[in-house]
Amino acid sequence: MNYEITENRALTASVHSMRLRGDTGSLTRPGQFVQVALPDFYLRRPISVCEWDRESLRLVYKVVGQGTAAMAEMKPGACLDLLPGLGNGFDTGACGEKPLLVGGGVGLPPLLGLCRALLAQGKKPLVLAGFGTAAEAFLLEDFRALGVPVTVTTMDGSLGLRGLVTDALGDLDYDDVLACGPLPMLKALWRCTGGRGQYSLEERMGCGFGACMGCSVQTAAGSMRVCKEGPVFRGEVLPWA
């Protein structure tokens, strides 16, 4: 499906925010992703939907390789072909009343749409964001604008608390965990919080819609596809013990 880029700007030296206009009818839950077709690249790139409304969506992505570098060069007015509405997304109904949203680096973007959805349901989310340094931090203003408490950790202590997101858990009052970020962060968080909550995973993808079995993970509930049964998995089924 075709989408028109309406904005594409840098948030930090390597993280960019892109807004696209087009059909968002297939987006039903925060935490779903799109598969972005890029000219000159064979495979599509999976990127989480940061937030969306009836006629536009926002992707926040980090330049890590050639495909995302090409994305960062794209100009407003250009068109992108996306497969929208992929994956299960977070289950906002099933989570607690005071969920802690934990994002590490570019795991943070889908938590913005999630935070909006939880607020709309009358829940009281709080946010915990981890970055390497202050210069790498992004999206914090967007969360603060929603009026939710935001705790930040950086590895070097240049912003917020020094250390990992798990170092900040002790001071927070929450009844559930919803997380997205690098695998070591997710595993540490899972251990610290007793294995409950919902965790968004990443895997290299051939298709993104369940056809190729490229993205399978073993879980306690059997084999699952990150792109189809995931990317969000309940803590109880994750084989991280």
Add this chain to the structure above:
Amino acid sequence: MGMTDLRVNLSGVELKNPLIPASGTFGFGREFLPYYDLNLLGAISVKGTTGEPRFGNPTPRIAECPAGMLNSVGLQNPGAQAVAKEELPALRQVYTGPIIANISGFSEEEYVRCVERLTGQEQVAILEINISCPNVRHGGMAFGTDPEAAARITRAVKRVATRPVYMKLSPNVTDIVAIARACAEAGADGLSLINTLLGMRIDLQRRRPVLANTYGGYSGPGIFPVALRMVHQVTGAVDIPVIGMGGVTTARDVIEMMMAGAKAVQIGAANLVNPMACPEILAALPGEMEKLGIRALSEIERVPVN
């Protein structure tokens, strides 16, 4: 616009057009239902099935290439029993055309057991015997790289099969014609080729192979010329029908593959990067045929060698 005839025939099985999603790139069809009505397809080759359920290889299982992709999925499938009892009946609910069961094994005995389990299924029109999976140790491709072993599996499967048997051949061989001849002489009703070409990618930063399995099968547009060459060589040497595949992406590719000698065409990786690949190719086919003065696909003749 004049009428074009897209029908083709594989060992008595009538296909309304030559387009068949390739095994492993279409699951059991379900994932494509949001995109289109599967009944427009000529046939469907479903995911490779083994005697027992398999999880497959560790991830990463996918790597990108300039003109295609590597996969090392390793035959993840729910096993012959679940395919027979659940997957095929579910596919039949939404699709009434011919289904090609794709079968793999790690021993002659497993191939036979799997064929026995699936050959009697009302839904199965053709048995495609994969002796060319590059992603599993012990078996898979080992049977497809030696003419003797390929013939032995062909004979064993033919003994129990009640449907036409198409042996699926590996391109990872010095002489594919020798394997094709061995299968034909052992009684194969047809051949499917090519499976993926063994390849690798390296993560420059980490200085490690991208795939957890180190090597994986290369498919997509980059392998199209190799596939054409192999189909052309094989159809020059055997009289049984050949289903051609490998990198087919456009309607012109379909016609080119049929000019190389294929009677029908499978489409693999293209489905993964564009779920609408098959309907888009189908829509373009009559126009391309007319431009080339082709009225019926079944009339396309294999081009001669120069």
